[in-house]
Amino acid sequence: MHRELNIPYTITAERLHSIESEIKATGTYHHTFEELDYGAKVAWRNSNRCIGRLFWDKLHVLDKRHLTAEEELLDAVVHHIDYATNSGKIRPTITIFPQGKAADAPFVIVNDQLVRYADDPIAGPLKQQVERLTADRSHILPLLYRYDGELKTFEIPADVIMEVPLVHPAYPAFSKLNLTWYAVPMISAMDLRIGGITYSCAPFNGWYMESEIASRNLLDTYRYDLLEQIADTFQLDRSTTVTYWRDKALVELNYAVYHSFKTAGVSIVDHYTASRQFEKFEQNELAEGRKVTGDWTWLIPPISPSLVHNFHKGYDNTYNNPNFYYRSKKSC
């Protein structure tokens, strides 16, 4: 159940006292839903590498801290995918499972994203871990999770995973590559830290910025490395670098990804609009009297970076809490 709550949250002396006595008695404490909801939203607002932060107070927070049974926990993962996808009108959502650092939380997801193609080079190490545990070979990696200290796999039902066929309106030959990408990016291996509490299982999603798929996932040499094949479908002259065939292919591929998602009715943002939205975020934060922190190296888009405003300014990369952190590898 999702409840909209007013922001900002103000803590009372009584609440502080009750936290203190819970810590004295048990060594930790538990957030109220209001504290969890506000904490998760502020963690997004503090995510220095995120260009999508304008909508930080619209995050859908699904509180699943009460779940204990394995089937219920897995069902909540499937529900997240279904709820967030919302038939293409993507809802930025976070599902928060029982608290604890990765080593002692009852349920921890090992996958870095809930959906990952088995043939994606980035999936290498995870794929090896999965193949030691199961024989099934679907094109999407199963969920690898730790429950009660045991490493297990779960096949996410195909019907909740939406994919988008990639086409280019002006180049029919492009479809011959039979490229698709999954609709919703869902990060599942970062720790959410709020008020000294670590939630090591708190998968969250937004929607894609087109360049993530087009400039990085499909073109990085250590990812799908498709630049030449894609340039050929656009009939570009690859005989010399100075026909700018790489640059032309990159732009047309970004265009194709954006239009494919739009045609399929799946939320996506172009890099220019995303940068303008980030500029609005900066203005809003200033008006609220808050300093914006950011990581310039991730905030500039990988296509036409100097055409957007944030290329031309610096950012303070201080990490304020609440925030999201990489899980230390050893803990899983």
Ligand code: HEM
């Ligand atoms: C709503 C649409 C959103 C868009 C378009 C967006 C866009 C992006 C992009 C393009 C990146 C850089 C990713 C990369 O280069 O690999 C990023 C990073 C990040 N985003 Fe967002 N984001 C959105 C929503 C969210 C939400 C809902 C959260 C969490 C509640 C979030 C938290 C983060 C974090 C923690 C990072 C840094 C990840 C890392 O350090 O590896 N974003 N975002």
Ligand SMILES: N=C(Nc1cccc(CNC[C@@H]2CCCN2)c1)c1cccs1
């Ligand atoms: N649009 C998104 N993209 C995104 C956000 C955070 C992290 C990532 C994955 N980043 C890792 C890759 C792989 C190396 C550099 N980038 C993607 C979102 C994912 C979840 C919420 S928004």
